[in-house]
Amino acid sequence: MVPLNVVFLLGACLGASLAGKHDIYSRHSVHRVSVTTENENTLIHQLETSLELDVWEHGAPPDRDYIIRVTPEQEQAFLNILDDHGIAHALRHPDVARMFEEFDEQIAEWRKSQLLRNSRIVPFENYPSYAEVNDYLEYIAAQYPDLATLVTAGPSYEGRDVKYLKISTTNFTDTSKPIYFLDATIHAREWVTTPVALYTIHRLVEDLRTEDRDLLEDIDWIILPIVNPDGFEYSRDYERLWRRTRSYNESVSVTCYGVDANRNFDVAFNTIGVSANPCAQDYPGTEPFSEPETRYVRDIMFEYLERIQMYLNIHSHGNWLLYGFGDTTLPANSLQIFHVGAAMGAAIDALKLPQARYYRVGNSAILLYPTSGSAQDYGQRIGIPFSYTLELPGYTYAFQVPPSYIQQINTETWAGLAASARLARLYYRARS
Numbered sequence: 001m002v003p004l005n006v007v008f009l010l011g012a013c014l015g016a017s018l019a020g021k022h023d024i025y026s027r028h029s030v031h032r033v034s035v036t037t038e039n040e041n042t043l044i045h046q047l048e049t050s051l052e053l054d055v056w057e058h059g060a061p062p063d064r065d066y067i068i069r070v071t072p073e074q075e076q077a078f079l080n081i082l083d084d085h086g087i088a089h090a091l092r093h094p095d096v097a098r099m100f101e102e103f104d105e106q107i108a109e110w111r112k113s114q115l116l117r118n119s120r121i122v123p124f125e126n127y128p129s130y131a132e133v134n135d136y137l138e139y140i141a142a143q144y145p146d147l148a149t150l151v152t153a154g155p156s157y158e159g160r161d162v163k164y165l166k167i168s169t170t171n172f173t174d175t176s177k178p179i180y181f182l183d184a185t186i187h188a189r190e191w192v193t194t195p196v197a198l199y200t201i202h203r204l205v206e207d208l209r210t211e212d213r214d215l216l217e218d219i220d221w222i223i224l225p226i227v228n229p230d231g232f233e234y235s236r237d238y239e240r241l242w243r244r245t246r247s248y249n250e251s252v253s254v255t256c257y258g259v260d261a262n263r264n265f266d267v268a269f270n271t272i273g274v275s276a277n278p279c280a281q282d283y284p285g286t287e288p289f290s291e292p293e294t295r296y297v298r299d300i301m302f303e304y305l306e307r308i309q310m311y312l313n314i315h316s317h318g319n320w321l322l323y324g325f326g327d328t329t330l331p332a333n334s335l336q337i338f339h340v341g342a343a344m345g346a347a348i349d350a351l352k353l354p355q356a357r358y359y360r361v362g363n364s365a366i367l368l369y370p371t372s373g374s375a376q377d378y379g380q381r382i383g384i385p386f387s388y389t390l391e392l393p394g395y396t397y398a399f400q401v402p403p404s405y406i407q408q409i410n411t412e413t414w415a416g417l418a419a420s421a422r423l424a425r426l427y428y429r430a431r432s
C-alpha cells in the first residue's frame with residue numbers, strides 16, 4: 001500500500017507539471033500596436049525581423065492594429081523604439097502563460113458541457129485533436145460511402161497520416177464538374193481552422209440543406225482538415241504557439257525543427273518575406289517541397305489540376321481574403337479573383353458578429369506583406385483559376401478564440417464558401 005503522504009506528493013507533482021505546461025511563455029506579453037502611416041508600418045516589419053518578434057496579427061495603416069507577442073527580455077527595447085517613433089501601443093495581456101492556462105480551462109469546460117448535452121464530442125464545434133479529426137473523417141466515409149471517400153495522402157515527417165476526404169455525388173467520375181479544394185491547419189497554432197474544415201464536410205454530407213443541394217450536385221469537393229499534423233499535435237502538447245512543421249535537418253540546425261510550410265511551395269521560393277534563420281517563424285526550408293506535407297498538397301493540385309476551380313488555404317486570423325501574387329504582381333484574371341473573393345467576404349460579413357471586423361479582400365502583398373513560396377501563390381501559378389488565403393476572425397482573442405465562437409465562425413464561413421463556389425461555378429461554365 002502506498003503511504004498517504006506519497007500519494008499527496010505525487011498529486012502535488014502532477015499538479016505542478018500541469019500548471020507548468022505553458023511555462024515557456026511565462027511573462028511573455030502581448031501588445032496592440034497602432035500604425036497610422038506606411039513609414040510606421042515599414043518600421044514594424046523591420047522590427048519583426050531584427051527583434052524576431054512574434055506577430056500574431058498584422059496591421060495595416062491607418063485603421064488595423066498589430067498584435068505582437070514579446071519576451072520579457074525584448075519588451076523594454078521594443079516599447080522604447082515604439083515610443084521613440086511616437087507609435088501608440090497598449091498592453092493587451094501581461095502573461096501569455098496565464099492566458100493559455102485560461103484557454104485550456106475554457107476548452108475543458110466546453111468539452112464537458114458538450115458531453116453533457118450530446119453525450120459525445122462534436123468535433124466541428126470544438127477544438128479536436130488529430131485523432132478526433134481522423135475519427136470523424138473515417139466515420140463520414142463509413143456512413144456515407146456513396147458521397148465521401150477517405151484518402152491517405154501519406155505520412156507526415158513524424159509518421160502521422162495526412163488524410164483528406166473527397167466528396168462527390170459521382171465519385172469524381174463526372175469530369176465536367178469543377179472541384180473546390182480547401183485545406184486547413186497548415187500553420188499548427190491556428191486551431192480554429194480545423195473545425196471550419198470539418199464543418200464544411202458536415203454541411204455537405206451530414207446536414208445538406210435543400211437550398212444547398214446544387215453545391216453537392218454540381219461541384220466535387222476535396223477537404224484536407226490538417227495539412228500539418230506534426231506541428232498541430234506539438235502545439236497541443238508542448239508549445240501552443242508552434243507554427244511550423246516538425247522536420248529535423250541536422251545540417252541546417254541542431255536546435256530548431258521544422259519550416260514554415262506556407263513558404264515551402266515552389267513559387268519564387270526563398271526570395272521575399274522569408275527568413276534565412278532556420279529558427280525563424282517564416283524560414284522556408286532548404287528547398288521547395290522539402291516537407292512531405294506540402295508535397296501532398298501539391299500532388300492533390302496536380303492530380304486534379306484540370307478541374308480544380310478554387311483552392312482555399314485556411315488560416316487564422318484577421319478577416320482577410322487574399323490572393324496572389326506575393327510580390328504584388330497580379331494574376332491575369334485578377335478582376336475575376338477579386339469578384340469571387342468579394343462575394344465570399346460579403347457573404348460572411350452579412351452574418352458577422354458586431355464586434356468582428358469586415359473582411360478585406362485583395363492582393364496579399366499589397367494588403368499585408370510580401371511572401372514567397374505560399375500555397376496560395378503556388379495554386380495560382382500552376383493554373384488554378386481562383387486561389388486564396390482565408391484568414392478567419394480572431395476577434396480580440398488572436399489564436400485563443402473561445403470555443404463558444406466556433407459555431408459562429410463555421411456558419412458564416414460556410415455562407416462565404418457557398419457564395420464563392422456558386423460564382424466560381426459560373427466562371428467554370430463560361431470558360432473557353
Ligand SMILES: [Zn+2]
Pocket residue numbers: 187190315316
Ligand atoms: Zn497562418
